[in-house]
Amino acid sequence: MPSEPTDSELSVNSEKGILHxxxxxxxxxxxxxxxxxxxxxxxxxxxxxxxxxxxxxxxxxxxxxxxxxxxxxxxxxxxxxxxxxxxxxxxxxxxxxxxxxxxxxxxxxxxxxxxxxxxxxxxxxxxxxxxxxxxxxxxxxxxxxxxxxxxxxxxxxDHLVAADPQYELVRTVIAAMSEDRTLTRVDQVTERFNLPIRKLQRLFRRYVGVGPKWVLRRYRLHDGADLLAGGQTAELADLAVALGYFDQAHFSHEFKEQIGLTPADYAARAQAERQSSYR
CATH class of the missing domain: 2.60.120 (Jelly Rolls)
Structure with a gap:
């Protein structure tokens, strides 16, 4: 009979992707x-x-x-x-x-x-x-x-498959995209892994379902929303540059398009929620 979960089993605590x-x-x-x-x-x-x-x-x-x-x-x-x-x-x-x-x-x-x-x-x-x-x-x-x-x-x-080198490559690339905030452009990815852009696109279409540019943007939006929700950044212009956007205007446009609020409004709502929880 399975045992109850240990502390290590319950260590998956990231709130990235959860809005508000x-x-x-x-x-x-x-x-x-x-x-x-x-x-x-x-x-x-x-x-x-x-x-x-x-x-x-x-x-x-x-x-x-x-x-x-x-x-x-x-x-x-x-x-x-x-x-x-x-x-x-x-x-x-x-x-x-x-x-x-x-x-x-x-x-x-x-x-x-x-x-x-x-x-x-x-x-x-x-x-x-x-x-x-x-x-x-x-x-x-x-x-x-x-x-x-x-x-x-x-x-x-009962449905597992043999080791697939192509999938293992995709996993390695995805891990770098997720964890390394300095990766903000697809050409940086292709250079790091010595992959032709067309091969990278084919692999992502087949295994991931979306293109590498979209994946990079989604992970950087996760980073941005996570930082704003935690109240860890006050300078939106600096945050936009750190996430790989040309400027604050481009970051704000994409953030609102995907999340429904501007970064400033999202941060304000998060701050109000934090203050409410302390009362």
């Missing part, structure tokens, strides 16, 4: 678990959201360049392709969702699918795995996230 994180935390619970050995080649973490609300709340996410498999109660089991716009979900009444966040490229490596073919789409899980009809019931029959993880990993183990 303090506000969201007041309306739903969020727990995460790292993937187990072997499966962690393809899956980054698992997440469990639950809510019980008298009034509806609109949760907003700036998604990662990743495929998520979600098990919803009520609802079913779904494959969520890479979402290129802000994701919104109205939470109302009672509900819960057990999600599987694949590494960028991981779902494409396991399934052999061209992930770009279902960008911004949601498919029933059975359309990808014909034997997944009862998987949602089996997962929610368990009484802990650790046991739910075990059910999913037992299922996925």
């Amino acid at each position: 994180p303090r506000e969201q935390a007041r309306h739903r619970s969020l727990n995460r678990l790292a993937a187990g050995p072997g499966i962690d080649r393809f899956v980054e973490w698992y997440w469990m959201v639950e809510w019980d609300l008298r009034e509806p709340y609109l949760a907003e996410i700036l998604p990662y360049p990743s495929v998520n498999v979600t098990f919803e109660q009520p609802g079913g089991a779904f494959v969520n392709g890479v979402c290129t716009r802000k994701w919104e979900r109205e939470l109302t009444g009672r509900g819960r969702c057990f999600g599987v966040k694949f590494w960028a490229g991981g779902f494409g490596a396991v399934t052999g699918l061209d992930v770009g073919s279902f960008r911004d789409e949601v498919w029933p899980l059975r359309d990808v795995f014909a034997d997944a009809d009862r998987l949602a019931d089996l997962i929610f029959a368990e009484d802990s996230d650790v046991r739910r993880r075990a059910v999913f990993e037992a299922f996925l183990s």
Whole structure:
């Protein structure tokens, strides 16, 4: 029988991608678990959201360049392709969702699918795995996230593929894009990894589902929103340059286009939420 999670298993604490994180935390619970050995080649973490609300709340996410498999109660089991716009979900009444966040490229490596073919789409899980009809019931029959993880990993183990050098290359490139804030242009990526631009684009289309330029911009927007939400920067012009934008105007335009608020308004809302939580 699976043991309860240890501190190391519960160490997936990044709030990147969650818009207005303090506000969201007041309306739903969020727990995460790292993937187990072997499966962690393809899956980054698992997440469990639950809510019980008298009034509806609109949760907003700036998604990662990743495929998520979600098990919803009520609802079913779904494959969520890479979402290129802000994701919104109205939470109302009672509900819960057990999600599987694949590494960028991981779902494409396991399934052999061209992930770009279902960008911004949601498919029933059975359309990808014909034997997944009862998987949602089996997962929610368990009484802990650790046991739910075990059910999913037992299922996925039957579908794992041999090592794929192309996928491993994609993982390496994606890790650099995510972690290195000095990478702000695609030509920097191609130079670092000695990759022709057309090959990089083909790999990203097949495994990730979006182009390398989009991925860089999304990670830098994650960085910007995370810093603003934490109150860690006051000079928007300096932040824009650090994130690779030509100037503050370009950063503000893209930020508002993707998130719905200017950086200044987003920072002000985050500050108001922090002050409210201290009272």
